Amino acid sequence: MIQAILVFNNHGKPRLVRFYQHFPEEIQQQIVRETFHLVLKRDDNICNFLEGGSLIGGSDYKLIYRHYATLYFVFCVDSSESELGILDLIQVFVETLDKCFENVCELDLIFHMDKVHYILQEVVMGGMVLETNMNEIVAQIEAQNRLEKSEGGALG
């Protein structure tokens, strides 16, 4: 199970916060901060696994993250997930973002948090991996975008 998915930038500003277990908002912020500090200390050339921050889960949980340009993508997972598998999943997620936003950059995430969430929802659902096939993910997202367009978009 995936416990949380956090995306924040090099300064710790949250860009996507998705918890699969309820925490009050202030605890969520605290976890983001703590995770940021844990991850920030680490060079880019050391391993992408971190044994859990004290706030989430406990010893069974791991932080698995990737650093892309200005953004950190952090997944907090328990021992039922394959570490390398999750790394690949992060890659799939980011590549999907790249396809959907056409050369994704931090600004896309800043201004379209809702869309990022919709994309994530096609990859992970309720803390479990839903789909790993990027073509399928993109196809579903595009179908939903078309549906939205046919309804006249959010402004209609």
Place this chain on the structure above:
Amino acid sequence: MALKMVKGSIDRMFDKNLQDLVRGIRNHKEDEAKYISQCIDEIKQELKQDNIAVKANAVCKLTYLQMLGYDISWAAFNIIEVMSASKFTFKRIGYLAASQSFHEGTDVIMLTTNQIRKDLSSPSQYDTGVALTGLSCFVTPDLARDLANDIMTLMSHTKPYIRKKAVLIMYKVFLKYPESLRPAFPRLKEKLEDPDPGVQSAAVNVICELARRNPKNYLSLAPLFFKLMTSSTNNWVLIKIIKLFGALTPLEPRLGKKLIEPLTNLIHSTSAMSLLYECVNTVIAVLISLSSGMPNHSASIQLCVQKLRILIEDSDQNLKYLGLLAMSKILKTHPKSVQSHKDLILQCLDDKDESIRLRALDLLYGMVSKKNLMEIVKKLMTHVDKAEGTTYRDELLTKIIDICSQSNYQHITNFEWYISILVELTRLEGTRHGHLIAAQMLDVAIRVKAIRKFAVSQMSTLLDNAHLVASSTQRNGICEVLYAATWICGEFSEHLQEPQHTLEAMLRPKVTTLPGHIQAVYVQNVVKLYASILQQKEQAAETEAAQAVTQLMVDRLPQFVQSADLEVQERASCILQLVKHVQKLQAKGVPVAEEVSALFAGELNPVAPKAQKKVPVPEGLDLDAWINEPLSDSESEDEKPKAMFHEEEQRQAKHRLPEVDEEELARRREARKQEQANNPFYIKSSPSPQKRYQDSPGVEHIPVVQIDLSVPLKVPGLPLSDQYVRLEEERRHRQRLEKDKRRKKRRDKEKKGKRRHGSLPTESDEDIAPAQQVDIVTEEMPENALPSDEDDKDPNDPYRALDIDLDKPLADSEKLPVQKHRNAENAKSPEKEDVPVVEKKSKKPKKKEKKHKEKERDKEKKKEKKKGEDLDFWLSTTPPPAAVPSTDTLSANTNTDATPKDEVEEPRREAQDGEDEDQDQEKKPSKHKKKHKKEKEEQPKDKKRSRKKLLGSEEAPGEPVQNGALEEEPLPPMSSYCLLAKNSYIKMTYSVQGSLQDSQVTVSIILENLSGSVLKSMELSVLDSLNTRMARPEGSSVHDGVPVPFQLPPGVSNEAQFVFTVQSIVMAQKLKGTLSFIAKDDAGATHEKLDFKLHFSCSSYLTTTPCYSDAFAKLLESGDLSMSSIRVDGISMSFQNLLTKICFHHHFSVVERVDSCASMYSRSIQGHHVCLLVKKGENSVSVDGKCSDSTLLSNVLEEMKATLAMC
């Protein structure tokens, strides 16, 4: 109203959308909070408007603010409003906000039940999808209970997109509503073999999650998973399955044996690191489960260790980390194979990556032996000195202590060395683990009697230099060791070389700056020390010295009496009074030492941590009964505060054995002295050079060591642990020499016989004799301690509720509650016996029903028993036995393990696949295709895999869905009646006919009496769904059955018609129902019932309607119709017959026919137009369809495909 609308949309133009909000926040960096609170006010205004678009926009912004840490729970109701919008665009916004902010405590969540149910059954798959996604995040026990059945239905939805989501969410439902697990499980299991890889992967995911928590309930699925493992090419699925096997093998060693070979093959063949790693992990788990008595697997262990070494040596830090992680698992059972890689692991301690260093540390924990402990700890100590961050240094510290103290100090041969290591560790500044070191000191000093003298001398030096330790930090830091030091010096004061000097040290004014609980121990132990000094002096008849000590006490104790700490103050004032009294007695020349020491008489023994719990309750003692009747409530407030004393203190108090009489004490003391005298340790300990001062009176003779504070790291007088390493080496060397000598002698004797075998004798663990005769006092347990293993189970484990036996047949009470209506089930769901039957409970024939149920249960029991045997059978690796009974497998396995060669293995695996096949054959005839596919894949599979594949599409080569074979067999050609249900009494066949009025369908059921009894009082009860309802006589409720208007004498058949109203006809439906009747013959009457499933195909909603070609053409041109097409191959029937068949079964009429091409038309009972263009090729038929409803069309075509497939 119209005005309002216009006004609304004008307002909207000025509203901020999400992008504006984000931009605004970025532009107000200085007063962000103020700006946001302003925005929230605006949002509140927007939420008050009627326009749903405005609301949705507001909720979208709130979701963003939630991410920034703002509480949006106040808008929960508005979020629900947006969720219930009819447009997908808004619905999605609402569900997203809900999934981010709703939780079990959200009170309005209960209002969502019906909305969610509506969305789940929405014709648009994305409405359903969005509801499932949202629900997965905020499902509560109530929602889970109310919606479980709806979601279960969705598991067999036509769209794989919905199926996979429904399958995944079931896990959340199980967690919140464990009762749903058993009824839903058969269908979940079915989804493991879903044609869609996404759905399959979801099902694997859910079952793995379930099995991880309670593996034993899922053992029976092992054959199925095994099959998936050998057939699947999806790395993601493979990883999950392999992980699952890792959890299953400990429960069934035979499974492990079966797994080893395919897993090793995978290890050799795969290039995907993630898969390789999980395979290694599971092989390790297998080896662990086999570790007893399976020496043949050393090759597998070697393979694993070798692969892991490659990972660890890899430059990719991730692989290095995981390699170490897996290595630590092997370590537990096969330490020897890991120990040979010690160099590599020690090397990792120098890695720049902290995660890797920590993993390496973990490994070292298991790698130590008597032989290498000192060496490893020495290496660690140098790291402690080098370490920069305090976290890592603290980790090192705890690891050193863990390593040394593991399994009752098993690896320590020299405790002097250990004590000096502990003392060296006290030099760590800023550590948070002072209490750990202290606890070790206490433990060793108490439990290793032989070391006490040495420990005391070390501790007194420590006390002497207390200012070093105490100056660093006040709280929970290293000063904690003083707690231990003082206590050891006080308790074992008889070993002190210079008790008076130590007493001085303990009474220094500086002590009062220590934390209260440490001071308290100081005070208490000062008295112990005092008592022992008093005794010494009196025995030596040095009354003046004795009085001087008393004077010292009287002078110094008042500093503690003034302490702010309650504990210190109380003890100090008590003791001060005592000492003053002693002083008076001393002045009179009365000997007091004996009495003062009696205060602290008695031997201390360690008590096991669980000892208290294990004291058996004496017979006749009822702990719950009141001794006195409880007093009134008002008085209970006077209870004493619990945390009066420090916890540690209390524990010590507990240790003390109460009431031991003088004689016994004297005897014990004597015995102890005797024992100490005989202990080799005391002979070895080199007497300190200051010893001769010991007996001289006064303190002035004791040389006070001046300490150079500028070099705080070297405490003079403390032995360096390295010294012991050297000593130890020398000692071992000596031992070895002696041994060699002995061996030589022996060899000289044998010289004439054999030649010397082997090279230099290697030193093994057992050869190393401990330096001291160490006697580790075992912890005491009360007499008659109850053996209990349940101490460690956590009763609050949320997964405990899911520990459910899934093989037991379903009981009535377990069926999922059906709230109001059931959802439509779709036509494709394969019919299987063990799909949970959600039955309507009819009120009248309860008794009979039970009886019937019991029968059913018996049947299922048999089936289940068979399943159990199946597992055994499957697990046996012998070739398919012709006559060998399947239970005989345990003995049969053993002979197959020793042949690891691939050539030999290959045919065997096939044979065993054949076995699987045989078992499945009765149940699932459609498997054959799959099996062939698998065989074909078997060979190239190994080369194909690559890491990339985890990302790429992994779909198995296209294979037409084989559902056709699962549908009901049509009765002889061209009969629209098909079998509904049948038992020994009655056979029911039915046909469904749509009528154009009122969206109704008529079901004609032919009832045929097969028995010799008269069947009467027949009643048909059908469980309505939201979509389809049975028309009942006026005044009867939904639960009442509809009577069949005739009786059936033996052998007679008759037809009854029932009318159903349908709301949405775009999907096929299934309704469950029961026919109850009384069978009356000469012997008497019995009440019987028969369950059935009414299948409303989409075709049955179509009515044959003639259409002219010009109208047909107009229809096609209108452009309102959506299009879809199918193609069926391998058709040999003539085109004419084909058309007739379509006309008959699917209620179409031919509009025009030109050669092998025809246009057809039909109309649904709700007025949808369905147009077809049927073309026949050589061997195939293609059907293009157009219809005003795309779902209806695709379902009709799907059904048509099934019909055509049979031509």
